[in-house]
Amino acid sequence: MEKHILIDRSEAVKRFRPIAKDSHKGLQGHALIVGGSYGKMGSVCLSAKACLKSGAGLVTAYIPKCGYDVVQSVVPEAMVLTDDYNEHITSVNHKLSLQAIGFGMGMGQDLDTHQAMFHFLKMNSVPLVIDADGLNILSENKEWLEILPKQTILTPHVKELERLIGHWDSKLEMLENVKTFAAKYDVIVVVKGAPTLIVSKNVIYENTTGNQALATAGSGDVLTGIITGLSAQHYAPADAAILGVYVHGLTADLAVPETGHHAFIASDIIHYLGKAFLTLEQ
Ligand SMILES: NC(=O)C1=CN([C@@H]2O[C@H](COP(=O)(O)OP(=O)(O)OC[C@H]3O[C@@H](n4cnc5c(N)ncnc54)[C@H](O)[C@@H]3O)[C@@H](O)[C@H]2O)[C@@H](O)CC1
């Protein structure tokens, strides 16, 4: 029988690790956030900031040149590497020693960016979280799924999922198809929605936190940053996905009594991350 597990506080606490008293930024992991294009640099700012606020020791953003001042100003804690090209990513060149990479938010789908993703995937063996246009480009080039690192985390919303696995007629069929897909490529699929479901090794995890306040631009970019930040701290991929989705939703549950649903924006997820993590330490 298939396993279906609710992600509640006890499931989150089981996985959560406090930061050691004698830790330092070098031990907390270095994450790379690859994304952005002209007009969509906010997605990288949100992701990089969420990654830092989830405990990663160092975060570097890899972006097209036009985003340099934006990211340096909005997220001064992050380091920045720029592509040779101004408006979108055309290659992913770095010599960093990394523990995790978040890839795809706001990246656009220019053909140059397809090429950049292919060369990146061929060379990369660092734990990977793929979102947004990274997923859309994969959907156009499904044979590249074979070269993903084992246990790569994919974070599609429903539309991105449909591009990736094709149409379904019922939730049951969708879940069957995601399970088959996840097993075939040895990936973890975070099906974002209300509620978010995580499919990993034939187990379906259903999140219990979050609410409609999260229906706002950039919510998913923040989630990718959180999961990447946890991965950089050596959480096993499934644990990073489960814990990440739980705290992401919890921020909205904690915030809503103060912000209401309408005024809550993606930056508020980041703002409430501290309170959300604190509930796991008690
Ligand atoms: N400030 C920024 O720079 C932002 C950049 N973004 C980037 O913008 C690009 C486009 O992303 P989008 O996701 O908007 O575009 P998509 O075309 O992938 O998705 C939008 C469509 O999906 C539907 N959809 C989304 N979630 C759904 C759900 N749970 N159930 C049913 N339908 C659902 C929406 O109704 C809409 O029709 C990406 O690169 C993304 O990362 C967005 O993240 C928004 C914020």
Ligand SMILES: Nc1ncnc2c1ncn2[C@@H]1O[C@H](COP(=O)(O)OP(=O)(O)O)[C@@H](O)[C@H]1O
């Ligand atoms: N009504 C809702 N209830 C709970 N969570 C939601 C709701 N609407 C959106 N979310 C969450 O918000 C995030 C939206 O992600 P995504 O669509 O990728 O946003 P963006 O691309 O704008 O960053 C997902 O984590 C999703 O589960």
Ligand SMILES: [Mg+2]
């Ligand atoms: Mg998204």
